[in-house]
Amino acid sequence: MNLELRHLKVVCAIAETGSVTKAASQLGLAQPALTAQLQRIERTLGGPLFDRDRRGARPTALGELVLSRARVLLPAMKGLQDEAARLAAGGDEMMMSRYRIGAVGGPVVAHLVHRLAEAQPDAQITTHASYYVEELAGMVLAGKLDYAQVGVCGDALPSAEFGLVWQTIAVNAVCVLMPEDHPQAKNREVDLAELGDEHWVAGAGDTCFADCFAAACARAGFAPLKMLETDARACVDMVELGLAIGLCQATFRPPAGLTSRPLRGAPLRWRLILGWHPDSPAARSAPKLMALADEAYQDVIARNEAYQEWMRSGPDVSGITGVELAQEAA
Template sequence: MDLELRHLKAVCAIAEAGSVTKAASSLGLAQPALTAQLHRIEHALGGSLFERDWRGARPTALGEVVLARARVLLPAVKGLQDEVTRLACIEGSLDHCRIGAINSPILGGLVHRFATDYPQAHVMTHTSWSVSELMDMIVAGRLDYALIGVCGTALPPSGQGVVWRSVGLDAVGVLLPEVHPLAARHAGEVELADLALTRWAATRGEGCFAECFATACARAGFAPHTIYETDVVSCLDLAQAGDAVVLCKPSLLPIPGLRALPFAGAPLRWRHLLGWHQESPAALLAERMTRYAVEAFDAAVGRNHPYAAWLEHQPGFGVAPAE
């Protein structure tokens, strides 16, 4: 049997998981299938790669040698694949634009502005809940740009040639039915403590937002009750039915029967970012795309007139200053 990259990936997965069973789960394989594959690999290499007992799987001396080489070879091959993909994009046409986003109120406006100026271009979009997934797609050349958000002052993932540019800063708020007593207030904001006894809903995400939300609630004197983590449509259903209040960016598209209000004092904030690879063809249009994104964010804020008026008294919020 000739050794293949998938075999080295399997060996690394077992070493990282410390267990064949856990490694099989992470690789999407049945445990007997991975065990059989490991036996074939060991037979091809002439010795055992792991000592296995009730405590798990630990590399043998031979296993350490194989792992040392695999941990150099696998990243090198991935780097080669990513570079070839980027070069293929550079040598190809620039008549397309691939944009990824995570529940962004900016995506529609960005696509509209790009398509208006480049009517011949084919625009493709990809939605995800994972910043890491979008970044990996940019690095691999499968996306040109990504619209993401980060909580507060948190930093986006760095390295691998990806550049991030600030678009704007939202004050995180809540989506309430228009008939909700708090939605009828004229202050244009909601005290977080006034929602202490409610159930919450939010779209799936990653990063520190969940911890920041819990911290903000603790400072307001309560611990949040049930939190539903679900998709956008289900969040809207829960809000319209009055079964939960939904954490949101008040710059989202207005929804009949619902009102998006910021929290008083802006205890939670969301920074919108646009990213691209600095060596990709996308970098040639990065300044223009950033301008589109800023204009789209400004227009999104303007759709919610009370929120736009509220932001005028919140220094630092709204569109990002030009860099």
């Protein structure tokens, strides 16, 4: 038997669902038929692809190898089919009819979707939210998402194991979220060294931000008393209740009663980036998405006049804005 793309889809479905029975349901096949097909695939490849027991199906070493190749080949083949169909129909090869965008959060993705919908009213746009950059990168690699709009600390990069291209939308100084009557709120910027007695709260995620914050506090001469991690809504609640002050992006719009101030000298920076797989159809539309993402960022940051004024007279936090980070790291 010759191995075909449909066989790779079977292997991926079993790995994703963790069960032959669930994969059969997902693929619209009878469980015995899928089991027989899996056995033929394993005979062709020379060994078992999954360890199967009551707990489900887990990839063997051979299975992991096959999955790593399948997760590159399947999106690439789908991209070829999509591009061929568009060219055959005389369509614009730089435009996609469907956009699946994953995001860690923040207002930029909302404005990006808004601008994309205006530019392509007939396009199908879906979004997926996650706190974790690596989860979204894995979904792009697996062909489940076209783009991932995420944030990373300073000059850090998502793991190179996903093989994605990451391009910078913008770099901002991290700000402090506090009540409007906080003693430091009267200042245009906040000296981190003056906040050594505070408790802190920040959003959840899998970046190095917590370590970078601890290092910045150490350089300022103190160790933070407490760092709480939770979702954005709970962060705001904790600041409003006086339990802690928060760390937030410059794009965050504080609710009534709260305000944000950048940290003096920008000891912490947050980089907004857009990622895609270089062999996917999304790569051809990436320049357009990057242009829309830049416009979306400008829409959002325009609401924070105080931050823009601070930036005009403050430190340069832009770093390496506008370059393809994957190439830089190579």
